[in-house]
Amino acid sequence: MPSLFGIAWKNLRRKRLRSLLTIVGIALSTWVLVSLLGFNQGYENSLNKDIDNLGFQVLLTAKGCPYEAATLMLKGGTGLKYMSESIIDSVIANPQVEKVTPMLMHAVFDPNKGESGGITAFLGIDPTTYPAMKSYLVFQQGQWFDQPEALEAVFGYEAAELEQREVGDLYLLPEAEVEIKVVGVLKRSGTQDDGTIFLPIKTLQKVYDVEGKITSVGIKVQKETDLTAYEDELYKMQDVQVVSMAQVKQTISNLVATARVMVMSIALIAILIAMVGVMNTVLMSVLERWQEIGIMKSMGAMTSHIFKLIWFETILLTFVGGVIGSIMSWILASVTDTLIRSVLPYSPTSSLVQIDILLALKAIGIIMGIGIISGIYPAFKAAKIRPIEAIRSTDGEI
Protein backbone atom coordinates (compact mmCIF):
# COMPACT_ATOMS: atom_id res chain seq x y z
CA MET A 1 0.00 0.00 0.00
CA PRO A 2 1.64 3.27 -1.05
CA SER A 3 2.10 6.15 1.37
CA LEU A 4 1.92 9.82 0.40
CA PHE A 5 5.62 10.12 1.15
CA GLY A 6 6.41 7.10 -1.04
CA ILE A 7 4.36 8.49 -3.93
CA ALA A 8 6.19 11.84 -3.60
CA TRP A 9 9.61 10.14 -3.59
CA LYS A 10 8.80 8.01 -6.62
CA ASN A 11 7.47 11.00 -8.50
CA LEU A 12 10.73 12.91 -8.03
CA ARG A 13 12.51 9.95 -9.61
CA ARG A 14 10.20 10.13 -12.62
CA LYS A 15 12.03 13.18 -14.08
CA ARG A 16 15.45 12.41 -12.70
CA LEU A 17 17.44 15.05 -14.56
CA ARG A 18 15.06 17.83 -13.58
CA SER A 19 15.04 16.75 -9.93
CA LEU A 20 18.83 16.42 -10.01
CA LEU A 21 19.32 19.92 -11.43
CA THR A 22 16.98 21.36 -8.81
CA ILE A 23 18.88 19.54 -6.07
CA VAL A 24 22.17 20.90 -7.46
CA GLY A 25 20.70 24.42 -7.32
CA ILE A 26 19.62 23.94 -3.72
CA ALA A 27 22.97 22.36 -2.82
CA LEU A 28 24.85 25.36 -4.23
CA SER A 29 22.63 27.75 -2.29
CA THR A 30 23.20 25.72 0.86
CA TRP A 31 26.93 25.78 0.21
CA VAL A 32 26.85 29.58 0.04
CA LEU A 33 24.63 29.79 3.11
CA VAL A 34 26.68 27.40 5.26
CA SER A 35 29.91 29.07 4.15
CA LEU A 36 28.52 32.48 5.02
CA LEU A 37 27.31 31.35 8.44
CA GLY A 38 30.61 29.51 8.92
CA PHE A 39 32.47 32.69 7.97
CA ASN A 40 30.46 34.79 10.41
CA GLN A 41 31.33 32.50 13.30
CA GLY A 42 34.82 31.60 12.05
CA TYR A 43 35.97 35.16 11.49
CA GLU A 44 34.99 36.16 15.02
CA ASN A 45 36.73 33.13 16.56
CA SER A 46 39.80 33.55 14.42
CA LEU A 47 40.11 37.22 15.28
CA ASN A 48 39.75 36.43 19.00
CA LYS A 49 42.43 33.77 18.68
CA ASP A 50 44.82 36.18 16.97
CA ILE A 51 44.29 38.75 19.68
CA ASP A 52 44.65 36.16 22.46
CA ASN A 53 47.93 35.11 20.87
CA LEU A 54 49.26 38.62 21.32
CA GLY A 55 49.86 37.61 24.92
CA PHE A 56 48.65 40.94 26.24
CA GLN A 57 45.27 42.59 26.42
CA VAL A 58 46.34 46.19 26.06
CA LEU A 59 48.94 47.83 23.89
CA LEU A 60 50.31 51.22 24.72
CA THR A 61 51.77 53.19 21.83
CA ALA A 62 52.82 56.74 21.14
CA LYS A 63 49.93 58.95 20.05
CA GLY A 64 49.10 58.48 16.38
CA CYS A 65 46.72 56.88 13.97
CA PRO A 66 44.60 54.13 15.60
CA TYR A 67 44.61 52.05 12.38
CA GLU A 68 48.40 52.15 12.41
CA ALA A 69 48.34 51.00 16.01
CA ALA A 70 45.98 48.18 15.16
CA THR A 71 48.23 47.15 12.30
CA LEU A 72 51.19 47.22 14.65
CA MET A 73 49.42 44.81 16.97
CA LEU A 74 48.62 42.35 14.24
CA LYS A 75 51.08 42.77 11.41
CA GLY A 76 53.82 45.14 12.47
CA GLY A 77 54.15 48.66 11.10
CA THR A 78 56.59 51.32 10.04
CA GLY A 79 57.19 55.00 10.64
CA LEU A 80 55.91 54.90 14.19
CA LYS A 81 56.47 57.50 16.84
CA TYR A 82 58.59 56.67 19.87
CA MET A 83 57.91 56.76 23.59
CA SER A 84 60.43 56.99 26.41
CA GLU A 85 61.40 53.75 28.11
CA SER A 86 60.64 55.35 31.46
CA ILE A 87 56.93 54.92 30.79
CA ILE A 88 57.29 51.26 31.78
CA ASP A 89 57.94 52.20 35.39
CA SER A 90 54.71 54.14 35.66
CA VAL A 91 52.76 51.31 34.01
CA ILE A 92 54.18 48.54 36.22
CA ALA A 93 53.52 50.63 39.31
CA ASN A 94 49.79 49.96 38.91
CA PRO A 95 48.83 46.90 41.02
CA GLN A 96 46.30 45.84 38.39
CA VAL A 97 49.13 45.07 35.98
CA GLU A 98 50.49 41.53 35.99
CA LYS A 99 53.21 41.80 33.33
CA VAL A 100 54.56 44.33 30.86
CA THR A 101 56.91 43.97 27.96
CA PRO A 102 58.50 46.83 26.03
CA MET A 103 58.83 46.56 22.25
CA LEU A 104 60.69 48.52 19.65
CA MET A 105 59.63 48.19 16.06
CA HIS A 106 62.27 49.41 13.65
CA ALA A 107 62.03 49.32 9.88
CA VAL A 108 64.93 49.96 7.52
CA PHE A 109 65.50 49.90 3.78
CA ASP A 110 67.41 46.82 2.74
CA PRO A 111 68.94 47.25 -0.75
CA ASN A 112 69.59 43.49 -0.97
CA LYS A 113 65.95 42.54 -0.49
CA GLY A 114 64.26 41.40 -3.69
CA GLU A 115 65.32 42.81 -7.04
CA SER A 116 65.23 46.52 -6.16
CA GLY A 117 65.39 46.40 -2.37
CA GLY A 118 62.63 46.54 0.22
CA ILE A 119 61.69 47.34 3.79
CA THR A 120 62.79 44.96 6.53
CA ALA A 121 61.30 45.31 9.98
CA PHE A 122 62.86 44.20 13.26
CA LEU A 123 61.16 43.80 16.56
CA GLY A 124 63.23 44.56 19.60
CA ILE A 125 62.04 42.60 22.61
CA ASP A 126 62.99 42.12 26.22
CA PRO A 127 64.19 38.48 26.52
CA THR A 128 63.21 38.39 30.18
CA THR A 129 59.51 39.29 29.69
CA TYR A 130 58.51 38.77 26.08
CA PRO A 131 58.94 34.95 25.82
CA ALA A 132 56.85 34.44 28.97
CA MET A 133 53.97 36.38 27.41
CA LYS A 134 54.27 34.53 24.11
CA SER A 135 54.34 31.05 25.57
CA TYR A 136 52.84 29.58 22.38
CA LEU A 137 56.04 30.32 20.44
CA VAL A 138 57.99 27.09 20.04
CA PHE A 139 61.46 26.75 18.57
CA GLN A 140 62.25 24.70 15.52
CA GLN A 141 65.94 25.27 16.15
CA GLY A 142 67.92 27.03 18.87
CA GLN A 143 66.56 29.29 21.63
CA TRP A 144 66.04 32.91 22.76
CA PHE A 145 69.03 35.27 23.21
CA ASP A 146 71.39 34.83 26.21
CA GLN A 147 72.15 38.45 27.02
CA PRO A 148 70.06 41.68 26.86
CA GLU A 149 72.62 43.27 24.56
CA ALA A 150 73.72 40.21 22.60
CA LEU A 151 74.30 40.57 18.86
CA GLU A 152 71.87 37.78 18.22
CA ALA A 153 68.54 37.30 16.44
CA VAL A 154 65.62 34.88 16.42
CA PHE A 155 63.80 34.43 13.13
CA GLY A 156 60.12 33.64 12.75
CA TYR A 157 59.36 30.63 10.53
CA GLU A 158 58.53 32.59 7.38
CA ALA A 159 61.27 35.18 7.97
CA ALA A 160 63.85 32.36 8.17
CA GLU A 161 62.53 30.86 4.94
CA LEU A 162 62.57 34.21 3.16
CA GLU A 163 66.05 35.12 4.32
CA GLN A 164 67.22 31.50 4.05
CA ARG A 165 68.83 31.51 7.48
CA GLU A 166 69.48 28.73 9.97
CA VAL A 167 70.84 28.72 13.50
CA GLY A 168 74.53 29.67 13.44
CA ASP A 169 74.24 31.80 10.29
CA LEU A 170 75.23 35.45 10.32
CA TYR A 171 72.92 38.25 9.26
CA LEU A 172 73.97 41.74 8.29
CA LEU A 173 71.68 44.43 9.70
CA PRO A 174 70.93 46.85 6.83
CA GLU A 175 72.09 50.48 7.17
CA ALA A 176 73.94 49.75 10.42
CA GLU A 177 76.30 47.26 8.77
CA VAL A 178 76.48 45.22 11.97
CA GLU A 179 76.57 41.44 11.83
CA ILE A 180 74.37 39.42 14.17
CA LYS A 181 74.16 35.70 14.73
CA VAL A 182 70.97 33.67 14.27
CA VAL A 183 70.42 31.78 17.52
CA GLY A 184 66.94 30.49 16.98
CA VAL A 185 64.26 29.76 14.36
CA LEU A 186 60.65 29.47 15.50
CA LYS A 187 58.13 26.87 14.38
CA ARG A 188 55.16 28.09 12.38
CA SER A 189 52.66 29.64 14.80
CA GLY A 190 50.05 30.87 12.34
CA THR A 191 50.44 34.40 13.72
CA GLN A 192 52.19 37.61 12.64
CA ASP A 193 55.27 36.38 14.57
CA ASP A 194 56.05 33.99 11.68
CA GLY A 195 57.28 36.91 9.58
CA THR A 196 59.18 38.71 12.35
CA ILE A 197 62.90 39.03 13.05
CA PHE A 198 63.42 39.39 16.81
CA LEU A 199 66.42 41.13 18.35
CA PRO A 200 67.19 42.04 21.98
CA ILE A 201 65.61 45.48 22.46
CA LYS A 202 68.85 46.94 23.86
CA THR A 203 70.77 45.73 20.82
CA LEU A 204 68.26 47.24 18.41
CA GLN A 205 68.26 50.57 20.30
CA LYS A 206 72.03 50.71 20.26
CA VAL A 207 72.58 49.63 16.65
CA TYR A 208 70.02 52.09 15.23
CA ASP A 209 70.74 54.85 17.71
CA VAL A 210 67.33 55.01 19.37
CA GLU A 211 68.51 54.36 22.91
CA GLY A 212 65.92 54.82 25.63
CA LYS A 213 63.11 54.70 23.03
CA ILE A 214 60.40 52.15 22.51
CA THR A 215 57.39 52.05 20.17
CA SER A 216 54.96 50.09 22.31
CA VAL A 217 54.34 48.40 25.61
CA GLY A 218 52.35 45.18 25.85
CA ILE A 219 50.37 45.00 29.09
CA LYS A 220 48.84 41.92 30.64
CA VAL A 221 46.50 42.76 33.51
CA GLN A 222 45.45 40.72 36.54
CA LYS A 223 42.52 38.38 35.88
CA GLU A 224 40.03 40.25 38.06
CA THR A 225 40.82 43.64 36.50
CA ASP A 226 38.03 45.70 34.98
CA LEU A 227 39.64 46.29 31.60
CA THR A 228 37.53 49.31 30.64
CA ALA A 229 38.28 51.10 33.93
CA TYR A 230 41.96 50.32 33.55
CA GLU A 231 42.01 51.66 30.00
CA ASP A 232 40.41 54.87 31.27
CA GLU A 233 43.26 55.21 33.73
CA LEU A 234 45.82 54.75 30.95
CA TYR A 235 44.16 57.45 28.86
CA LYS A 236 45.11 59.93 31.58
CA MET A 237 48.80 59.50 30.67
CA GLN A 238 50.27 62.12 28.35
CA ASP A 239 51.10 61.47 24.68
CA VAL A 240 50.17 57.81 24.64
CA GLN A 241 47.53 55.91 22.89
CA VAL A 242 45.75 52.90 24.33
CA VAL A 243 44.84 50.13 21.96
CA SER A 244 42.63 47.57 23.60
CA MET A 245 41.59 44.18 22.33
CA ALA A 246 38.01 45.39 22.05
CA GLN A 247 39.10 48.42 20.01
CA VAL A 248 41.17 46.30 17.65
CA LYS A 249 38.29 43.93 17.13
CA GLN A 250 35.93 46.82 16.49
CA THR A 251 38.35 48.49 14.06
CA ILE A 252 38.85 45.32 12.07
CA SER A 253 35.15 44.47 12.14
CA ASN A 254 34.42 47.90 10.65
CA LEU A 255 36.96 47.27 7.92
CA VAL A 256 35.38 43.95 6.93
CA ALA A 257 31.76 45.07 7.32
CA THR A 258 31.46 45.96 3.63
CA ALA A 259 32.84 42.61 2.57
CA ARG A 260 30.37 40.90 4.89
CA VAL A 261 27.44 42.78 3.37
CA MET A 262 28.63 41.79 -0.10
CA VAL A 263 28.87 38.11 0.81
CA MET A 264 25.49 38.30 2.52
CA SER A 265 23.92 39.77 -0.63
CA ILE A 266 25.37 36.99 -2.78
CA ALA A 267 23.93 34.42 -0.37
CA LEU A 268 20.53 36.07 -0.48
CA ILE A 269 20.51 36.07 -4.29
CA ALA A 270 21.58 32.42 -4.35
CA ILE A 271 18.76 31.51 -1.98
CA LEU A 272 16.19 33.41 -4.03
CA ILE A 273 17.34 31.63 -7.19
CA ALA A 274 17.02 28.27 -5.45
CA MET A 275 13.55 29.24 -4.25
CA VAL A 276 12.40 30.05 -7.78
CA GLY A 277 14.02 26.81 -9.02
CA VAL A 278 12.15 24.70 -6.48
CA MET A 279 8.87 26.44 -7.22
CA ASN A 280 9.37 25.97 -10.97
CA THR A 281 10.23 22.27 -10.64
CA VAL A 282 7.30 21.45 -8.41
CA LEU A 283 4.87 23.57 -10.42
CA MET A 284 5.94 21.85 -13.66
CA SER A 285 5.49 18.51 -11.96
CA VAL A 286 1.97 19.49 -10.87
CA LEU A 287 1.01 20.67 -14.34
CA GLU A 288 2.29 17.47 -15.93
CA ARG A 289 0.28 15.39 -13.47
CA TRP A 290 -2.87 17.46 -13.70
CA GLN A 291 -4.97 14.45 -14.71
CA GLU A 292 -3.34 12.09 -12.23
CA ILE A 293 -4.09 14.48 -9.40
CA GLY A 294 -7.67 14.87 -10.61
CA ILE A 295 -8.08 11.08 -10.67
CA MET A 296 -6.68 10.89 -7.13
CA LYS A 297 -9.33 13.36 -6.06
CA SER A 298 -12.02 11.25 -7.74
CA MET A 299 -10.77 8.33 -5.63
CA GLY A 300 -11.39 10.25 -2.43
CA ALA A 301 -8.21 12.26 -1.94
CA MET A 302 -9.03 15.38 0.05
CA THR A 303 -7.57 18.80 -0.71
CA SER A 304 -5.28 18.33 2.31
CA HIS A 305 -3.94 15.00 0.94
CA ILE A 306 -2.91 16.57 -2.37
CA PHE A 307 -1.44 19.58 -0.58
CA LYS A 308 0.64 17.25 1.61
CA LEU A 309 1.72 15.13 -1.37
CA ILE A 310 3.12 18.12 -3.25
CA TRP A 311 4.64 19.57 -0.10
CA PHE A 312 6.45 16.30 0.60
CA GLU A 313 8.07 16.59 -2.82
CA THR A 314 9.30 20.08 -2.01
CA ILE A 315 10.58 19.03 1.39
CA LEU A 316 12.38 16.02 -0.10
CA LEU A 317 14.07 18.17 -2.74
CA THR A 318 15.23 20.78 -0.23
CA PHE A 319 16.31 18.18 2.34
CA VAL A 320 18.47 16.23 -0.13
CA GLY A 321 19.87 19.47 -1.61
CA GLY A 322 20.50 20.87 1.86
CA VAL A 323 22.39 17.79 3.05
CA ILE A 324 24.52 17.63 -0.11
CA GLY A 325 25.21 21.39 0.11
CA SER A 326 26.26 21.10 3.75
CA ILE A 327 28.63 18.22 2.99
CA MET A 328 29.98 20.18 0.02
CA SER A 329 30.60 23.27 2.16
CA TRP A 330 32.46 21.15 4.71
CA ILE A 331 34.65 19.49 2.07
CA LEU A 332 35.28 22.77 0.22
CA ALA A 333 35.80 24.88 3.34
CA SER A 334 39.44 25.57 2.48
CA VAL A 335 38.50 26.72 -1.06
CA THR A 336 35.84 29.03 0.40
CA ASP A 337 38.41 30.25 2.93
CA THR A 338 40.79 31.23 0.13
CA LEU A 339 38.03 32.92 -1.87
CA ILE A 340 36.81 34.99 1.08
CA ARG A 341 40.38 35.82 2.15
CA SER A 342 41.02 37.30 -1.29
CA VAL A 343 38.23 39.89 -0.89
CA LEU A 344 38.82 40.90 2.74
CA PRO A 345 40.97 43.89 3.74
CA TYR A 346 42.29 42.00 6.76
CA SER A 347 42.08 38.29 7.48
CA PRO A 348 42.97 36.64 10.75
CA THR A 349 45.58 33.91 10.45
CA SER A 350 43.54 30.86 11.46
CA SER A 351 40.60 29.35 9.55
CA LEU A 352 38.01 31.92 8.44
CA VAL A 353 35.23 29.44 7.69
CA GLN A 354 34.35 27.22 10.63
CA ILE A 355 31.63 24.69 9.95
CA ASP A 356 30.18 22.38 12.58
CA ILE A 357 27.23 20.01 12.69
CA LEU A 358 25.01 22.54 14.46
CA LEU A 359 25.67 25.09 11.74
CA ALA A 360 24.94 22.53 9.01
CA LEU A 361 21.66 21.58 10.70
CA LYS A 362 20.75 25.25 11.02
CA ALA A 363 21.43 25.80 7.29
CA ILE A 364 19.43 22.70 6.31
CA GLY A 365 16.59 24.02 8.48
CA ILE A 366 16.71 27.42 6.76
CA ILE A 367 16.81 25.85 3.28
CA MET A 368 13.93 23.51 4.13
CA GLY A 369 11.98 26.46 5.49
CA ILE A 370 12.54 28.29 2.23
CA GLY A 371 11.55 25.14 0.31
CA ILE A 372 8.36 24.81 2.31
CA ILE A 373 7.46 28.42 1.50
CA SER A 374 8.30 27.86 -2.19
CA GLY A 375 6.08 24.77 -2.23
CA ILE A 376 2.99 26.55 -0.97
CA TYR A 377 1.84 27.90 -4.33
CA PRO A 378 2.29 24.65 -6.34
CA ALA A 379 0.71 22.64 -3.51
CA PHE A 380 -2.21 25.04 -3.32
CA LYS A 381 -2.59 24.92 -7.10
CA ALA A 382 -2.64 21.11 -7.06
CA ALA A 383 -5.00 20.90 -4.10
CA LYS A 384 -7.53 23.05 -5.88
CA ILE A 385 -7.75 20.80 -8.98
CA ARG A 386 -11.30 19.58 -9.54
CA PRO A 387 -11.60 16.01 -10.85
CA ILE A 388 -13.79 17.00 -13.79
CA GLU A 389 -11.35 19.72 -14.97
CA ALA A 390 -8.49 17.26 -14.82
CA ILE A 391 -10.37 14.54 -16.70
CA ARG A 392 -11.43 16.94 -19.46
CA SER A 393 -8.05 18.65 -19.83
CA THR A 394 -4.94 17.30 -21.46
CA ASP A 395 -2.56 19.33 -19.29
CA GLY A 396 -2.80 21.86 -16.54
CA GLU A 397 -2.64 25.58 -16.99
CA ILE A 398 -0.84 28.02 -14.76
Add this chain to the structure above:
Amino acid sequence: MTKSTNPLISVADLKKIYVRGSEHIHAVYGISLDISKGDYIAFVGPSGSGKTTLLHLLGCLDNPTEGSLTVNGQNVFSNDRSMNERELTKLRRELFGYVFQKFYLIPTLTVRENITLPFAFYQKNEAEQTADRLADLLGISHRLDHLPKELSGGEMQRVAIARALINKPQILLADEPTGNLDSKRSAEIAEIFHKLNQDEGLTIILVTHNHALAESAGKMVELRDGRLV
Protein backbone atom coordinates in the same frame (compact mmCIF):
# COMPACT_ATOMS: atom_id res chain seq x y z
CA MET B 1 -36.49 5.31 -18.03
CA THR B 2 -37.49 3.13 -15.08
CA LYS B 3 -38.97 4.69 -11.97
CA SER B 4 -38.34 2.53 -8.92
CA THR B 5 -39.54 3.07 -5.36
CA ASN B 6 -36.09 3.12 -3.78
CA PRO B 7 -33.56 4.07 -6.48
CA LEU B 8 -29.79 4.22 -5.88
CA ILE B 9 -29.50 7.22 -8.18
CA SER B 10 -32.37 9.49 -9.03
CA VAL B 11 -32.24 12.49 -11.36
CA ALA B 12 -35.02 14.83 -12.33
CA ASP B 13 -34.97 17.40 -15.13
CA LEU B 14 -31.18 17.39 -15.05
CA LYS B 15 -29.46 20.01 -17.20
CA LYS B 16 -25.87 20.87 -17.94
CA ILE B 17 -25.37 23.99 -19.94
CA TYR B 18 -21.94 25.24 -21.05
CA VAL B 19 -21.56 28.88 -21.92
CA ARG B 20 -19.07 29.72 -24.67
CA GLY B 21 -19.19 33.47 -25.16
CA SER B 22 -22.74 34.25 -26.19
CA GLU B 23 -23.48 30.62 -27.09
CA HIS B 24 -25.24 28.26 -24.67
CA ILE B 25 -24.50 24.57 -25.27
CA HIS B 26 -27.02 22.16 -23.75
CA ALA B 27 -24.86 19.08 -23.15
CA VAL B 28 -27.56 17.44 -21.04
CA TYR B 29 -31.07 18.74 -21.32
CA GLY B 30 -33.90 17.80 -18.99
CA ILE B 31 -33.04 14.19 -18.26
CA SER B 32 -34.99 12.31 -15.60
CA LEU B 33 -34.19 8.75 -14.66
CA ASP B 34 -33.82 6.34 -11.74
CA ILE B 35 -31.09 3.74 -11.42
CA SER B 36 -31.64 0.89 -9.02
CA LYS B 37 -29.14 -1.22 -7.16
CA GLY B 38 -27.83 -3.99 -9.40
CA ASP B 39 -28.65 -2.21 -12.65
CA TYR B 40 -26.20 -2.51 -15.53
CA ILE B 41 -26.78 0.38 -17.90
CA ALA B 42 -24.95 1.36 -21.05
CA PHE B 43 -25.36 4.87 -22.46
CA VAL B 44 -24.86 4.94 -26.17
CA GLY B 45 -25.16 7.59 -28.83
CA PRO B 46 -23.13 9.61 -31.29
CA SER B 47 -20.21 11.80 -30.22
CA GLY B 48 -21.43 15.02 -28.60
CA SER B 49 -24.74 13.49 -27.56
CA GLY B 50 -23.99 14.23 -23.88
CA LYS B 51 -23.44 10.68 -22.60
CA THR B 52 -20.05 11.35 -20.98
CA THR B 53 -21.36 14.57 -19.42
CA LEU B 54 -24.32 12.63 -18.02
CA LEU B 55 -21.95 9.98 -16.63
CA HIS B 56 -19.88 12.69 -14.91
CA LEU B 57 -23.03 14.19 -13.41
CA LEU B 58 -24.30 10.81 -12.17
CA GLY B 59 -20.86 10.09 -10.70
CA CYS B 60 -20.78 13.43 -8.84
CA LEU B 61 -17.67 14.49 -10.73
CA ASP B 62 -19.42 17.54 -12.17
CA ASN B 63 -22.19 19.83 -10.98
CA PRO B 64 -25.41 20.13 -12.97
CA THR B 65 -26.69 23.55 -14.00
CA GLU B 66 -30.26 22.77 -13.08
CA GLY B 67 -32.41 19.88 -11.86
CA SER B 68 -31.90 17.51 -8.97
CA LEU B 69 -29.61 14.58 -8.26
CA THR B 70 -30.01 12.18 -5.37
CA VAL B 71 -27.54 9.39 -4.69
CA ASN B 72 -28.23 6.69 -2.12
CA GLY B 73 -30.87 8.91 -0.55
CA GLN B 74 -28.52 11.89 -0.22
CA ASN B 75 -29.36 15.16 -1.92
CA VAL B 76 -26.28 15.87 -4.05
CA PHE B 77 -27.74 18.71 -6.06
CA SER B 78 -31.04 20.48 -6.15
CA ASN B 79 -32.18 23.98 -6.82
CA ASP B 80 -32.06 24.62 -3.03
CA ARG B 81 -28.79 23.06 -2.05
CA SER B 82 -25.72 21.35 -3.44
CA MET B 83 -22.99 19.40 -1.67
CA ASN B 84 -19.68 21.10 -1.03
CA GLU B 85 -16.39 19.66 -2.31
CA ARG B 86 -15.65 17.88 0.97
CA GLU B 87 -19.03 16.14 1.02
CA LEU B 88 -18.67 15.19 -2.63
CA THR B 89 -15.22 13.71 -2.01
CA LYS B 90 -16.61 11.59 0.84
CA LEU B 91 -19.53 10.44 -1.32
CA ARG B 92 -17.26 9.54 -4.25
CA ARG B 93 -14.94 7.63 -1.95
CA GLU B 94 -17.73 5.61 -0.33
CA LEU B 95 -20.07 4.90 -3.23
CA PHE B 96 -18.26 5.14 -6.56
CA GLY B 97 -15.51 3.49 -8.51
CA TYR B 98 -14.38 5.07 -11.78
CA VAL B 99 -12.84 3.56 -14.90
CA PHE B 100 -11.65 5.76 -17.76
CA GLN B 101 -10.67 5.17 -21.35
CA LYS B 102 -7.08 6.32 -20.71
CA PHE B 103 -6.66 4.17 -17.55
CA TYR B 104 -4.83 6.96 -15.65
CA LEU B 105 -2.46 4.61 -13.84
CA ILE B 106 0.45 6.22 -11.97
CA PRO B 107 3.50 5.17 -14.02
CA THR B 108 5.93 5.22 -11.06
CA LEU B 109 3.84 2.85 -8.92
CA THR B 110 3.64 -0.91 -9.29
CA VAL B 111 0.36 -2.63 -10.16
CA ARG B 112 -0.22 -3.46 -6.49
CA GLU B 113 0.46 0.13 -5.47
CA ASN B 114 -1.83 1.46 -8.20
CA ILE B 115 -4.65 -0.83 -7.08
CA THR B 116 -4.29 0.19 -3.44
CA LEU B 117 -3.68 3.88 -4.24
CA PRO B 118 -7.00 5.05 -2.69
CA PHE B 119 -5.74 3.73 0.65
CA ALA B 120 -2.93 6.27 0.58
CA PHE B 121 -5.64 8.79 1.39
CA TYR B 122 -7.66 6.86 3.93
CA GLN B 123 -6.75 3.75 5.85
CA LYS B 124 -8.74 0.58 5.49
CA ASN B 125 -8.12 -2.82 6.97
CA GLU B 126 -7.41 -5.78 4.75
CA ALA B 127 -6.23 -3.58 1.86
CA GLU B 128 -3.63 -6.09 0.74
CA GLN B 129 -6.03 -9.04 0.92
CA THR B 130 -8.65 -7.13 -1.05
CA ALA B 131 -6.03 -6.23 -3.66
CA ASP B 132 -4.99 -9.89 -3.95
CA ARG B 133 -8.60 -11.03 -4.30
CA LEU B 134 -9.33 -8.45 -7.02
CA ALA B 135 -6.10 -9.22 -8.86
CA ASP B 136 -7.08 -12.87 -8.80
CA LEU B 137 -10.61 -12.07 -9.99
CA LEU B 138 -9.30 -9.92 -12.85
CA GLY B 139 -6.48 -12.26 -13.81
CA ILE B 140 -3.57 -9.95 -13.04
CA SER B 141 -2.10 -11.69 -9.98
CA HIS B 142 1.12 -12.42 -11.84
CA ARG B 143 1.53 -8.73 -12.68
CA LEU B 144 1.27 -7.24 -9.17
CA ASP B 145 4.94 -6.24 -8.93
CA HIS B 146 5.19 -4.87 -12.46
CA LEU B 147 5.07 -1.25 -13.54
CA PRO B 148 2.23 -0.09 -15.84
CA LYS B 149 4.62 0.34 -18.77
CA GLU B 150 5.26 -3.42 -18.66
CA LEU B 151 1.56 -4.24 -19.17
CA SER B 152 -0.63 -4.60 -22.25
CA GLY B 153 -3.59 -2.25 -22.75
CA GLY B 154 -6.04 -4.90 -21.58
CA GLU B 155 -4.02 -5.56 -18.45
CA MET B 156 -3.79 -1.83 -17.71
CA GLN B 157 -7.57 -1.54 -17.90
CA ARG B 158 -7.94 -4.52 -15.56
CA VAL B 159 -5.65 -2.77 -13.09
CA ALA B 160 -7.80 0.37 -13.41
CA ILE B 161 -10.93 -1.73 -12.75
CA ALA B 162 -9.29 -3.33 -9.71
CA ARG B 163 -8.35 0.14 -8.42
CA ALA B 164 -11.95 1.29 -8.94
CA LEU B 165 -13.24 -1.69 -6.95
CA ILE B 166 -10.73 -1.61 -4.07
CA ASN B 167 -12.97 0.56 -1.87
CA LYS B 168 -15.90 -1.85 -2.44
CA PRO B 169 -18.10 0.72 -4.20
CA GLN B 170 -21.81 0.29 -4.82
CA ILE B 171 -21.60 1.83 -8.27
CA LEU B 172 -19.00 1.40 -10.99
CA LEU B 173 -18.85 4.13 -13.62
CA ALA B 174 -16.93 3.47 -16.81
CA ASP B 175 -16.28 5.98 -19.58
CA GLU B 176 -15.35 4.25 -22.83
CA PRO B 177 -13.54 1.46 -20.95
CA THR B 178 -12.70 -0.37 -24.17
CA GLY B 179 -11.90 2.73 -26.24
CA ASN B 180 -8.18 1.97 -26.27
CA LEU B 181 -8.45 -1.81 -26.64
CA ASP B 182 -8.70 -4.23 -29.51
CA SER B 183 -11.80 -6.39 -29.95
CA LYS B 184 -10.37 -9.39 -28.09
CA ARG B 185 -9.41 -7.32 -25.05
CA SER B 186 -12.73 -5.46 -25.28
CA ALA B 187 -14.60 -8.73 -25.08
CA GLU B 188 -12.59 -9.68 -21.98
CA ILE B 189 -13.49 -6.39 -20.28
CA ALA B 190 -17.17 -6.89 -21.24
CA GLU B 191 -17.02 -10.33 -19.66
CA ILE B 192 -15.51 -8.89 -16.48
CA PHE B 193 -18.24 -6.26 -16.19
CA HIS B 194 -20.91 -8.86 -16.76
CA LYS B 195 -19.46 -11.07 -14.02
CA LEU B 196 -19.15 -8.17 -11.58
CA ASN B 197 -22.79 -7.28 -12.16
CA GLN B 198 -24.12 -10.81 -12.02
CA ASP B 199 -21.91 -12.34 -9.33
CA GLU B 200 -21.15 -9.35 -7.10
CA GLY B 201 -24.41 -7.45 -7.66
CA LEU B 202 -22.44 -4.33 -8.60
CA THR B 203 -24.36 -1.47 -10.18
CA ILE B 204 -22.58 -0.54 -13.41
CA ILE B 205 -23.11 2.52 -15.55
CA LEU B 206 -21.01 2.85 -18.64
CA VAL B 207 -20.63 4.96 -21.73
CA THR B 208 -19.48 3.25 -24.89
CA HIS B 209 -19.37 3.25 -28.63
CA ASN B 210 -18.70 -0.48 -28.53
CA HIS B 211 -21.91 -2.30 -29.52
CA ALA B 212 -20.82 -5.65 -28.15
CA LEU B 213 -20.11 -4.09 -24.75
CA ALA B 214 -23.37 -2.13 -24.82
CA GLU B 215 -25.32 -5.25 -25.68
CA SER B 216 -23.80 -7.13 -22.78
CA ALA B 217 -25.38 -4.57 -20.42
CA GLY B 218 -28.82 -5.23 -18.98
CA LYS B 219 -30.16 -1.91 -20.27
CA MET B 220 -29.03 0.19 -23.20
CA VAL B 221 -30.03 3.85 -23.17
CA GLU B 222 -29.50 6.07 -26.17
CA LEU B 223 -28.83 9.78 -25.99
CA ARG B 224 -29.09 12.35 -28.73
CA ASP B 225 -28.53 16.11 -28.38
CA GLY B 226 -28.45 15.83 -24.58
CA ARG B 227 -31.81 14.06 -24.36
CA LEU B 228 -32.84 10.44 -23.80
CA VAL B 229 -34.19 8.90 -26.96
